[in-house]
Amino acid sequence: MSASPTIEKVARQTLHSEVTSRLRDLIVQGHFAPGERINEVRLGQDLGVSRTPLREAIRTLGSEGILALVPNRGAVVRAFSMQDVVDMIEALSVIEQGCALLACEKATPAELDLFQQRHLAMLAAYRSRERLHYFQLNQQLHGLIVSFARNQTLMAVHEDIQAKLKRIRFLGNDDPAVWARAVAEHNRIAAFLQRRDYDGLASVLRAHKDLTIERIRKSADGRVL
Amino acid sequence: MSASPTIEKVARQTLHSEVTSRLRDLIVQGHFAPGERINEVRLGQDLGVSRTPLREAIRTLGSEGILALVPNRGAVVRAFSMQDVVDMIEALSVIEQGCALLACEKATPAELDLFQQRHLAMLAAYRSRERLHYFQLNQQLHGLIVSFARNQTLMAVHEDIQAKLKRIRFLGNDDPAVWARAVAEHNRIAAFLQRRDYDGLASVLRAHKDLTIERIRKSADGRVL
DNA sequence: ACAGTGAATAATGCATACACTTTGCGATGT
DNA sequence: ACATCGCAAAGTGTATGCATTATTCACTGT
Structure with a gap:
């Protein structure tokens, strides 16, 4: 334990968590309309990541209730009644x-x-x-x-x-x-x-x-x- | 709508959702101890699926608060105080x-x-x-x-x-x-x-x-x- | 015109391969 | 004996490729 207490760990996030918050913000800020479908390939290119971490982020947001996950048809932004x-x-x-x-x-x-x-x-x-x-x-x-x-x-x-x-x-x-x-x-x-x-x-x-x-x-x- | 009402859709789930509930059950039933680390490769083999759907399931359970996700160190079963x-x-x-x-x-x-x-x-x-x-x-x-x-x-x-x-x-x-x-x-x-x-x-x-x-x-x- | 069919296209689901990080352990030097 | 270093093994993180399922749209027959 030789490091001085003022030194803090470098922020080394995973892509997955980064993408999750980016996507969450995009949705909350209305960049995607309610009911709109998320295209994994296109969004992945836009964000500069492969589909793998993007898909994990989509699952996370699905579990949060922000996205609705439809089998074989991907994710859509949840529209609330x-x-x-x-x-x-x-x-x-x-x-x-x-x-x-x-x-x-x-x-x-x-x-x-x-x-x-x-x-x-x-x-x-x-x-x-x-x-x-x-x-x-x-x-x-x-x-x-x-x-x-x-x-x-x-x-x-x-x-x-x-x-x-x-x-x-x-x-x-x-x-x-x-x-x-x-x-x-x-x-x-x-x-x-x-x-x-x-x-x-x-x-x-x-x-x-x-x-x-x-x-x-x-x-x-x-x-x- | 020509199908008779007695015919119901064939259950065609995704592996991801199947794995999610299987893993959730395993944890709830105590098959994994609190604090225990989840080995993706081994568990994937045991369940007979690749790491991709398994990882998605892990993300979901992490978001549910059942697993704790540590960057670069995978997932551990959350131990509650x-x-x-x-x-x-x-x-x-x-x-x-x-x-x-x-x-x-x-x-x-x-x-x-x-x-x-x-x-x-x-x-x-x-x-x-x-x-x-x-x-x-x-x-x-x-x-x-x-x-x-x-x-x-x-x-x-x-x-x-x-x-x-x-x-x-x-x-x-x-x-x-x-x-x-x-x-x-x-x-x-x-x-x-x-x-x-x-x-x-x-x-x-x-x-x-x-x-x-x-x-x-x-x-x-x-x-x- | 229009409903229905079917093939081409596109998108998702899953598996695999590669890169990077962590971890365990033994060699090395003091 | 002990701490340190470094390397190999194991494990996670990410990218990519193939399989399967939806979707689109032109085509056909009525």
Whole structure:
């Protein structure tokens, strides 16, 4: 053990993992449309890799639920129905509610402070109408509640579902009134969490879920997701 | 559509999916010990397939969290710490509690009847001390609550976690007193569900989770999982 | 015109071959 | 005796080639 502690391992990833994240990003960013078929040969050439690591990446994304794998017909980008999306949002909410209870028990004062701080930052982003920044902080806050529960499984599941929804959530949604309501709910969430009031927290989170579903329904409006 | 409805498609699976379930079963049934490394060449020969579909299966199981994939060193069967297992049980409980609320709203009378019927069957299995049968019905009952919520995402997640736990749950656990307590709790679960009493249901499910954790802790007792 | 057929084309599924990395072990020198 | 080095064996990572299955499209017959 002669190496100084400042030296860290060189990043030597496998092609497989690299291709997996590249492809995941391509899909999430809408480079492939929902329902579109993935051509292994062409995509392999575009990415500059052979079909082998690409196929492994496709299997991984299939298992993540981002791609649908059809025997002898390859992979297509999964198209979500409105019900699918509603289910995912509901599932996120269920997890967050469960984590809220655990968080009220387990969160340290420092963590609660951190949450309030991020919450204030989000309010600032709202006041200056910085949509993207607001959006990111919003996601972060929900993630913080989950992380306070100190449960690896719940964190992983929460992130998985959020990843699938990423493509959807970027949809339009520009009703100022709805946005204002969402912010108001976040204020209540922050307050309940500070007081470690689980029941209040759970009920706001449920309302928040309903609002999110309403928002998505409006902005999607029959489109294929 | 000229085919008669009695004709069904010939089952023409891909090797990849076949190998995936075979390997998953092998791991769950303990054919590979936790921490054990998977030798691609040897396993491929044993299963009678080349490394290509086997590697794809390994990627899939890695994404499922059953295998850990180490770059340039292949795959090892994931060894769970006690904390990991506790997290998974807690996560199952969070999902079941959330589903319980939805189930109380959405379950049809016929579904509630089905639940009671299975519950009685489980009691019978308890009285005759048929462990395996009891165990299966127990799992089924928990799954039923989740299915009543009519949420594909929550169902999928619940099943995923249960699959990971399968290996663990078969562990010893033979304290008659604990078993009796579990049955008593199930009686209360059945009663609350029949009355669509969400709060009662949630609190019993939380207690049930604590009992399960206690049970696993006792029977595992420091062993590697 | 149009439904149906069949061959050519293209794409996926699987196996194999080669390259690179890790690992085990013995030789070497101190 | 012990640590180090280096080499051979084993194993994983990637590319490529062949087999099989879908898809396309021109052709045929009604």
